[in-house]
Amino acid sequence: MDPFLVLLHSVSAGLSSSELTELKFLCQSRVGKRKLERVQCGLDLFSVLLEQNELDRERTGLLRELLASLRRQDLLGRLDSFEAGAAAEVSSEERDLRAAFDIICDHVGKDWRRLARQLRVSDAMIDAIEEKYPRNLTEQVRESLRVWKNIHKEDPAVSHLVRALRACQMNLVADLIEDDQQARSLESSTGTVSLTSRDSDRPSSGVPW
Secondary structure, X not given: OOHHHHHHHHHHHOOOHHHHHHHXXXXXXOXXXXXXXXXXXXXXXXXXXXXXXXXXXXXXXXXXXXHHHHOOHHHHHHHHHHHHHHHHOOOHHHHHHHHHHHHHHHHOHHHHHHHHHHOOOOHHHHHHHHXXXXXXXXXXXXXXXXXXXXXOOOOOOHHHHHHHHHHOOOHHHHHHHHHHHHHHHHHHHHHHHHXXXXXXXXXXXXXXX
């Protein structure tokens, strides 16, 4: 099972009924009344937050805020352990994707809706993003990219973003991403070659330098 889902199951199991009631109260501004009425356990609440893109394995800030409000240091410790493990497991593909997100957020601006539609983000979701971040253009762009990533969990490739940008005539941004990817690839290969070369120069006797 996904380590983040394991964490959420663990946190949910550790909540008392009074603590769940407090969490539901704290989430009133984020979750509709009807949805909150259907919440019977912590996992129900976390599932709603996941569905609404309020929470995911890369954005655990809300979960931390909620657990801190309960003063549950034991559950916060579990979250700390998860975050430490997640940081160590970030793949090169994930780092590339994050870098591409940063470039898009810095350069796309008000045209983000056109890009979002090209990435198959629905108009309803676009409206929801604008409502969620009415005065924060950067967060509107970033949230639309998070939604796209969640839709394409199996293969959220940087190449898909580049194709969508070019389809929207945002060639400068696409070029910036491709240049950044090439630089990252070169840096990675250089580091590997350097390490291999150093190992080949190591004395054959096996005596440490």
